[in-house]
Amino acid sequence: MNLLSCRRCPRLVEWREAAGRRPPRRFAGERYWSRPVPAFGERGARLVLVGLAPAANGANRTGRLFTGDASGDFLFRALHAVGLASQPTSVDRNDGLVLSGALLTAACRCAPPENRPLPGELDNCRGYLARDLGRATRPRVLVALGALAFDACLRVLAEEGAEIPRPRPRFGHGVRVLVGDDLLFASYHPSQQNTFTGVLTPRMLRDVLRRAKREAERG
Secondary structure: OOHHHHOHHHHHHHHHHHHHOOOOOOHOOOOOOOOOOOOEEEEOOEEEEEEEEEOOOHHHHHOOOOOOOOOHHHHHHHHOOOOOEOOOOOOOOOOOOOOOOOEEEEOOOOHHHHHHHOOHHHHHHHHHHHHHHHHOOOOOOEEEOHHHHHHHHHHHHHHHOOOOOOOOOOOOOEEEEEEEEEEEEEEEOOOOHOOOOOOOHHHHHHHHHHHHHHHHHOO
8 A cells, every 4th residue: 555656536646746737826847746645743653633635736746744835834833832843834845844742644645626535535545544543652642633634533443443432523623532542632624714714713723732732742
């Protein structure tokens, strides 16, 4: 199961590669990654942050999750503020950024049209998410960035054999749920749609990250 050579989803393969061939003027001349984007951070960390998918001109361009777009700028400022990132900006794969005590992964590894993968595409990618979570130190603390990432985490945990609480947990910012031995936190996704409208503020995101970090350090 080689992530970097994965071509399971024809729609996503076409979209990610087309973005690299036809970049907007501000990125003209740049060589796009245009492949599935791997996890980033400390392998074996107890704290795992799960996003949705690369942006066509963000991670699909730079090759690092949440790097090169406004959503990433918002997220990495928060990660730096709570002591999980070595710097508040993430520009490209060679900028020296290091995550400490955390791994950043995603439910879908290729840039989808309109930033929304189809259910079947999420299914195709779930094995890669499961592999990342399987390498984390247990008990794990997961932070799902957005409703689709929250659902993807629950699905992976259920496939691992964990009993999902009933009624099934519903996504909401700040939700904290114990699933088996693992803790799952939820945050609104740091998309411009949420951050520009004030649905998600820097303080709101920092608060969730601090709570998750505290639980991860507790072990």
